[in-house]
Amino acid sequence: MSGSEKSEELSGSGESEELNGSGEMEELNGSGEMEELSGSGESEELCGSGESKEQRVSGEIEEQSGSGESEELRGSGESEELCGSRKSENEELRGSGEREVLSGSGESEELSGSGKIVELEGSGESEELCGSGESEQQRGSEESEELIRSGESEELRADRESEELTGSRERKEVSGSAKSEE
Structure with a gap:
């Protein structure tokens, strides 16, 4: 897609992702931009120029790559699931593990700005999608x-009650033996 074409059609949603016309590298979270994924269709901020990609967060599946992997974005603070499994998988927005080419000069889209990969559910942590910030796993734990x-x-309590019962029995036995000795 050439640099003059400014919209990338997302799968099946008809929404468009605005790109820099000069084909520079697009970075998320790398230079102070915010990625907002909350419960009622707010937008994910891309680049400093304020273009936005509308996210569907009403339980629908947004196809992110050509290999049929899906990203479920649910606006209730649940953890984000990728590729249909609950394993600790890396978040990839690319068709076959390769970077998505955004312009004619071959620049690529990177997440987290410095080439780092966002880990999901790998260490019990989850990506927070709304204001509650709690995941199902955290709530469950x-x-x-x-x-x-x-x-x-x-x-x-049961142990204490049984101890009290045995103690009262011992007291009764002691008092009974004292009476018998008398």
Whole structure:
């Protein structure tokens, strides 16, 4: 696509991604730009000139690459899933693992500005998509911790109750033996 063509058609959505006309490299998060993916169709800021790519975040699947991989963007703070599996995969917006060519001079689009790859779910962390900033995994772990704590407290209570019961029995036996000695 030549530098004079300024829109890249996204798959099936009819939305367009504005590109720099001079074909410079487009960087996300590298020079202070913000990537905003929130719950009601806000835009992802690209480059300093304020062009935006409209994201669908109502549970629809946006096709990002030619290999049929899909990126689900759900506006409820859930973690972003790539390629249909929950493994720690690198986020790639390219068709076959190669960089997406944006202009006739062969420059490429990079994420995170310095060539770093955004890790998703690799170390228990997830990409935050909305204001709540919590992921399903984090919520699930908090709930499981609460259940474990409540289970432990129930076990402690049961132990205390059994100790109290055995203690009262021992007291009864001691008082009974004292009476028999008398």
